[in-house]
Amino acid sequence: MTKRLAVVLGLLVAVVALAATAQAGLRAHKVTNITVAGWSSGPDEDALVQQMVNKFNATHSSVHASWTVINGDYGAAMTARFAARNAPDVFYVDSSVIGSWEKQGVIQPLNSFVKKSHYNTKAFYPKLLGAFKKGSTIYGFPKDWSPLATEVNNNLFGRAGIKSAPRTWAQLRSDAKTMVQKGVSKHPICLSADWARMGAFMYQNGGSLTKNLTSGANAAAVNFYVGLLKSGLAYTPPAGSWCGQELGQGHAAIIFEGNWLLPYMKSTYPNVHFGIRPMVKGKQNGNLAFTVSWSMAKSSSNKPAAWTLLSWLTGKQGEKLWMSKGLALSPRSDVKSIGGRGPFLAAAPFAHGWGFGNPNFASAYTVMGNDLNAVISGSKTTKQMLSDVSNALKGH
């Protein structure tokens, strides 16, 4: 072989060898017994879960858990792992996808573990636990939840001379009108073109997301929501933004978001003074409950150890630690949420599950969003959208 070729091959071998030794060195340090994974909504969350895992490891000598964050496309990354049967042992599952993941057979039913260890399932709020149950089979335990509330920009409200946040649909409309008339805000309300917000309004008008989707009550609620947008009192957040960002930047005076708004505002817009009030009501109170569970992989080869971790994370000790930073609300009646969350907690009796149990939910959600945009722009009627979504939820 020529000299040049030898040099190139030699370099290649050297680089590959370097890569190999780099990993070999690290392999010696890796001592994982079970793997834990989830996404992270901020550095606070990541640090807190790590703290919880550390505490668990310190108090459990026979199990060692290692936590990794999967940011980016959580669904795709997990799907690939499920397909290869090497998913993490314990991981997050959002209530809107538990139905389809369970149907695909990748989630471990937990009833036998609950029985064996006499786990107290009664401490969990029934509606939240119900999100992860199919019949009587439990597929995960909720680790937290949040409903929607009304958040307002105190400064803009003060300038418009409005004393308190709107409580009813009528007040919502009139407050917005006042703000426009007084020149305080061009379009005061930020409404996402998202059924995950509009759904609350549907319940407030006596409608439902799970029964009789094409009802007149639902249609009227949709028309109210879209009406606000069409009249200019409300606007949808631009591409790449969300209502939380709009509130922080002062473009919106009234938004409807959940507890996740608070850590976001604290770190990104600490100087914006905003107030949290209970969600507005229509004919009645109505809200959506967003929740995430800790679940176990069916392909896990360390199920008893995984259960030890899972039950601890959602148990009193783990939840207490998790609640300490106020990133979400407590799913257990025996663990208190952090202070100042009154408006969210008040919604508990009226909060309906978001996507609970329906295995067609994720694909129906695409139809929901696109059709709602069409209704807002006028190319589809409310009736058409409701029937499209109804069919999608049934799996057509």
Next chain:
Amino acid sequence: MATAGATEAAPTRLRSSMFGARLGEAAWGYGFALVPFAVFGIFFIYPFIYAVYISFFHWGILGKQPGASGTYNYAKVLHDPVFHTALKNIAEYTVAVVPLEMALGLLLALLINGKIRGRNFFRAGFYFPSIASSVAITVIILYFFSPTGPFNTFFGFSTDWFGNASTVGWSIVGLNAWTTSGTVMIFYLAALQSISNDVYEAAALDGASAWRTFWKITFPLLRPAHFFCLVVFGIGALKLFDQSFIVSGGTGGPNYATTTPILYIYQQAFKTFDFGVASAAGVVFLGIILVLTVAQWFTIGRQEAS
């Protein structure tokens, strides 16, 4: 007669050695292409054949599931109005963006190919948007073109360029033409190097203007580069996914305006977990691209290779 015998013997020997040489050349040809082909075979062709296989079944995350089989998935895909919209969207997008990218890239390459001052600076500058990862660039651009962002504030617009069903298509065309033209420029720069200066000097001596020199000489000589860019960037455009995913948050909206065939495949696979339908859509779409590429090959690409 020695000479007669010699001339008779010579052709046979020549023929057999020529045949031997051709056999040898073929062997070398296969040998050289062996490793690349193994890689393509294992990581592209096999997954594709696998996709074709599962497109005939009801297939979930863990494998085959009871349910419809045969051509059911294909029927579903071909009758799905969302898939039709995806095809229409991608056709419009490709026809708009590819000529734009190629023209812009060629222009940039021509501009900085010669001795101009600050050549290095300009080369780096034009290549710059291509360097940054598509995620970072898209997010920055979303900000720039937001309703109250710098662009609108400067020019006095108020449109939500990436949030409106009617403007988002063109906005993504602009975005991608801008970020890809730097890469096209690189390919054309390399190709321009293979045209020797003698050719230009001869043209200059003949009194040809820059414009005529370009169209009559340079442009035709760049044929292999044109074919390459058309195929590679054409296919790249047809495979649009990243920007539509980021801009729409994965929904393909607003109102299906950013739905592309690849996004459709992604949604079927990773949201609905219907891998059979996703694969059927993949096979259909690939068939379309293949037909287009073969057409390009037969019209532009057939080169007189030795």
Next chain:
Amino acid sequence: MTLQTVAAAEPAIPGRPRSQIVRRVLFYGLVIGLALVFFIPFVYTISTSFKTIPDSVNVTLIPHPWTTEAWHQMWTQYDFKLFFKNSFILCAVIVTCNIFLAGLGGYAFARLKFPGRDLLFLVVLATIMVPDQLRLIPIYVMLTHWHLIGNFYGYILINLVTATNLFFMRQYFLTIPKDFEEAAKLDGAGQFKTFWRVMLPLALPAIGALTILQFQGTWNDFFWPLILFQGQPHLYTVQLGLANLRFTFTTLWPQIAAGSIIAIVPILVIFLALQRFFVSGAVTAGVKG
């Protein structure tokens, strides 16, 4: 070829210089204008990297207040030294393999005759069309099965050579006059020697371009490292590290900006270093000589 060199070749005629100046001004005006448009995001990113988190959502060019917090954090808190090392190793290996294999394969398809060559080439082109999303599951399952997931080997294997690179090398080899190979054959060189000693050196501009583009491709690759390395922090590349900064709601813009700049610098350096292979005359010298 440029507008410049052709203009320079024309003899000076009275009255000509003015139109030449106008042409020059227009030319530089166009180039500078274009460069500005292309540079804007970089300028904005630099500025953002010196902002505080709350200020980073503002559309201003000047940070107010000014801080180096993000840069400090990049280097101390996030393990970017490790991410850099990983990204560099992967790039070096993959670029080298691609140059060799794409060059070999490209040459074969351009210059060597073997039965079924054109059909096989179409098949190679066809592989460019297979989208990543479709390949994801079968490849992931395969690599897991072969234990190539918790390390770099799987990723390197699937990126050993790309059809685009092979295609590009083939196109370039087609433009090289056959005189060179014939000369080499007359000298008695075999196929591999001809390739290695004669053709590959002649393809330096193409190799330069390929290096830049493959380095950039691997350096910026996010999809496959996300799927293959997610959950193994010691394998993370620069892009994965950056992505983890983009949490769902809280986006640490200054940190991402600083990280993006750090991420871009190596490619810029490689580009500036390899640019000279594009300079006109580098290859033509070989033709004349």
